[in-house]
Amino acid sequence: MSKKEYKTFDFELSLPYRLAYGPTWTRFFEGLQEEKIFGTKCHQCNRVLVPARSFCPQCFVDIDDWVQVSNEGTLVTWALISFEFYNQPKKPPYAAGLIKLDGADVSMFHLVDGFDMNDLDKVKETLPIGRRVKAVWSEEKKGHILDIKYFQPI
Amino acid sequence: MSKKEYKTFDFELSLPYRLAYGPTWTRFFEGLQEEKIFGTKCHQCNRVLVPARSFCPQCFVDIDDWVQVSNEGTLVTWALISFEFYNQPKKPPYAAGLIKLDGADVSMFHLVDGFDMNDLDKVKETLPIGRRVKAVWSEEKKGHILDIKYFQPI
Amino acid sequence: MGRPVAIIGTGQTKHGNRRDVSYPELVREAVKAAFEDSGITPKDIDGVVSGTMPSMMEGIGMTQFYLGDAMAAVGKPILKTETCGSTGMSIAHTAYYWVCSGEADMVLAVGHEKMREGESQAVMSSCFDPFYQKYFTSGAPGIFAMQCQDWATRYNIPEEKVRDAAALLSVINRDNALDNPYAHIKRKVTVEDVKKSPIISYPIRLLDVCPNSDGTCAVIFASEEKAKKIGTKAAWVKGVAYRGEEYNFGDGDKVEWQSAIQCAKQAYEQAGITHPRKELDLVEIYNPFTFQELLIFECFGFSERGKACDDILNGFYNRDGELPCDRSGGVLCTNPIGAAGLIRVAEAAMQVTGKAQDRQVEGARLALSHALGGVMQFNGLMILGSEL
Amino acid sequence: MGRPVAIIGTGQTKHGNRRDVSYPELVREAVKAAFEDSGITPKDIDGVVSGTMPSMMEGIGMTQFYLGDAMAAVGKPILKTETCGSTGMSIAHTAYYWVCSGEADMVLAVGHEKMREGESQAVMSSCFDPFYQKYFTSGAPGIFAMQCQDWATRYNIPEEKVRDAAALLSVINRDNALDNPYAHIKRKVTVEDVKKSPIISYPIRLLDVCPNSDGTCAVIFASEEKAKKIGTKAAWVKGVAYRGEEYNFGDGDKVEWQSAIQCAKQAYEQAGITHPRKELDLVEIYNPFTFQELLIFECFGFSERGKACDDILNGFYNRDGELPCDRSGGVLCTNPIGAAGLIRVAEAAMQVTGKAQDRQVEGARLALSHALGGVMQFNGLMILGSEL
C-alpha cells in the first residue's frame, strides 16, 4: 500500500422515510400505549407470537386471534453493550435481552435496565439467565416499541 | 384497499461517508483545479477516455497515458430538467448534456448553462445537437467535478 | 439452454398507494396469490429469490431478511438479487438458473417495492458515485430525455412525429391498464392530454412518465417434471439474456444501444426466433418513459431503425395490432420498481397460458418480457412460450 | 446435484485500510489476480456475479453498476446478490447455479467491501426495520453476545472454560493470519492479551472481534469441460447449501441453530460426508466472533454438543491438529464483509488445489467453507474437493 495520501470525498447522505405499520402493527403499537402487550395465536402450530403479527412465519397462515400476554416474563439471554457507534439508539453501557413473556411462545427483544450497568460483576449477579423481569412503561407513550422503557428484574 | 388510515413511522436516515479517490481520480480532479481536463489513452483500442481512468472498460487493460483534452467540444445530446425532487443537486430549470470534448473519444456528462433556461423554445434554439460548447470554470476550485461550473455554447 | 423450466403460477398485489399494509404484508399478498395460482404450498418450494431496486428505497438496507417470513423463506435457502431497474428480470433469471441447474425443482421469485415510503428520485440518485455522475443524472427523466433527443436527431425523425407517436403510445398503455385489475394508474387520457401535460424534462411530459407505486409480484418457476406433475397450464422459458455496458453514461452509444441489441440477439437465438416482428405474439416492454419504448422497439428488431413512430401511428402495436405491446398497461401505469421487471415476466406468462382475463391477447403463444436498469446500462429479456 | 462445477482460479486484494485506491480500483485488483491465477481472460467469461453487504456501506446504492467496469462486465450479463454477512457465500452459490444450469460455462464471482469508507455499525443497523428490532440489535456484537450466553448456560459450560477456549481460538486465528499475505490484522497476541482486552459486549472483548476491512475477493467458476480444457488444478464443488430462519430474533433458537444444522446436513449429504469431524481436512468458518465459531463447530458436527471448548483446548483445531480451522486467519483477522464469505470459498479452493503457500494444510483434499448473515438468520456452505 502506497504511503502517498490521496484525496477523499466526504459527504453525508440523508434520506427521509414514511413507513406504513399496517393494521396488525398499528394495533400492537396502540396496545403499548395502553400498557398492553399483544400477541397473536397461530391456529396451526398453537404458538402465541409476540409482537403480534398477521401471519405465522413457520406455518405461513393468516392469524388474527389476539391474545394479551403478561407484562412479566423470564430472561432468556442478554448482552451488555459497552461500545459506542455512530447513530447508536442509546448511550452505552446498556443491556439488551430476550424476554419470554408469560403466555408467549417466543421471546421478545428489548432493553433490560433499572439498575447500575457500570459494574459488570454486578450486572452478571443481577441478571442470571432465567431471571424474572417485568415491563417498565415510559411516561409519555407514542405507540412505539420504546413505550416499554425497558424490562426490569423483579 | 381499506379506507382506514393506519399509523406511519417517519424517520430520517443519515449516514456519513469518506470515499477514496485513489491516484487516477486524484490527478484528474487536481487537473480541474488548474483548469485542465485530463483523459487517459488506452494503448489497445487507442481511445482517449475522459474523465481519466486507470483502466479501459472495454479492453480491461491498465492505462496510464495521460492526455490533456480541449476545454471545448461538441454537444452530443442534452436534457432540460424541469422537475424538482428531494436532495436535487441544483434548482430547476437546468440543462444536463453529453459533451464530446475535442481530443476525447467518449463524451463527458455535465451541465450546460450560461443562458436563459426559462423559455423552452429559446433553449431548443440555443442548443441544436452538434452545438459547440466550452467549459466555464468556477472561481473557487476544490478539485471537484463542479470546478467546471458548466459548459456554455460558443 | 439447460433443462426445460416452466412458470407454473404468478401472483400480484393491487399496485398503487398501499399505505393500508406494512411492507411484509404487501409482499405476502402476492406470494399467497402465486401459491393459489399454482396450486402448490410453501412446503413445495426449494428456494426463494427476492429483490428491490435498491433496498434503500424503503430505508431498510437488507430487505431479504425483513421480508423473509413474508416470502415463506423460513427453513429455506434465499437469494437476493438487485440490478437497478432490471432487478425484477434479474430475479427471474436467478430463479431460472437455479431450477435449470437441477439444484432446485421449484423456486419462488419475488420482486417488491414500496416506493411511496421513501423519496424515490433521491434514493435513485444515491445509486451513483458522488464524485461525478450523481450531479448530472437528475433522476431518471433527464437521462432518458437525452437518449430520446439523440435518437430523434440520429434518424432525422421530425419532432412532431416523435411527439405524436409517444403520446399515442401513452394512450395505448393507459387504455390497456383499464383492463388490468392490478394496475396503479387507471385513467383514460387523449393524445391531446399527453401533449398538454406539464414538461418534466423536455421532451418528456408528465403523461409520458410512470408513477411511483407500491407493489409486489411473485412468480413460481418449476422443472419440467414438477410442472407436468402439477399439471396446470405452464409457460415455458424459451430464451434468457442480459447485457451490461460501461458505467460512464458518455462512454456508450444509447441509440445503437448495445446492451439492448445484443441481449435480444441472444434471446432470439435461444428461442429460435428469426423474425421477432412476425413471430412474437405480444411484448411486455419495461417502459417507464414513452419515448424510450419507441427506441426499444427498434433495438429489439420489431420496427426498422427510425420507423417505430410510423409503426405505432399505424396501429402495429395496438391491442388488436400485429404486435400488441404492454397489454398490461406496462411500467407506464404501474411502477413498483423492484417488482416491475418481474411483472413483465408474469404478464407474459399469463398471456401464453391464457390467464390474462380482460387483457388476454387471443391465441398468444410466444411473448417477450423485458427490463432495463442503471443509467441505461443494463437490458434483460425472458421469452416465454405456451409449448415446451 | 447438477453437472460438475469447478473453481479454476481465485484472486484477493491485500485487505485492510485501502484508502490508497478508489473502490473500483480495489475491486479490479482482485479480478485481475483471479484472471492471472486461472490463466483466462475477460473474454472467456460468460457472466459476472457481484455483491456487498449492503451496497450502502460505501454510500453508493447500486454498486454493481458503479463497479461493473472493474469486474469486466461490459458486454456481459451481471447479477448482484446481497444477503447480509452471508453475501460472499450467496455470490458463490449464484455463480455455481449459473454454471451448473448450462447457461454459462465460466462465471466470475466478486465479493467486495470498502468498510472503512462508511460508519459500518450504523450502516448495518440500517438493515433492520425501524419499528422494532433496530433499537436492540446494537450492531453485531450485542446479538452474538446473547447467543454465547444462551449456549454456555444451556450446556453448563463454565464461564472460565468458555473464556479460555475463545481466547485460544483468537490466538490460533491470529497466528494463522501471520502466514496469509492478504490478511488485514497481522499481530501476534497471547491468551492473556485477549482476556485483558477491553470489553465490547460481555463476554466479547476487543480481541474476540473482527476488524473493519477494505478488500475484494474474486473466484472463477467453470464447467467440467472448460476446467479440463484449461487444465490447471481445479477445486470441485461437492456440496452447496443455504438456510434461512425467522426474521424476529426471539422466534428461533440460536443454540440448536436450525439454519446452521440443516444447512450442514444438506451439504454433507451432497458431498457424501457422514463423519465431518473425520472426513474434512480443514474448515474455513465465517468467524467474526470467537465465541460464535465455537458454537458453529458444534452445529456443524465437528465437536459434540457442549464440547467445542474441550476440543479447541486440546489442539484439535490447531494448524497441525486433526481439523485445522481458518488457516487463513479467518474473518477474525480480515473482514471486508461482502467479500468475507467468498474469501472462505477462495481459501478452501486454494487449499484443495495446493495453492495456499505458507498456510497450506498438507494433503488437503476436502474443505468446508461457510458464511452467515442477518440477525443470525442465515447460514450457507460450500464444500470443495480436490477430485471431481
Ligand SMILES: [Zn+2]
Ligand atoms: Zn404457526
Ligand SMILES: [Zn+2]
Ligand atoms: Zn481500450
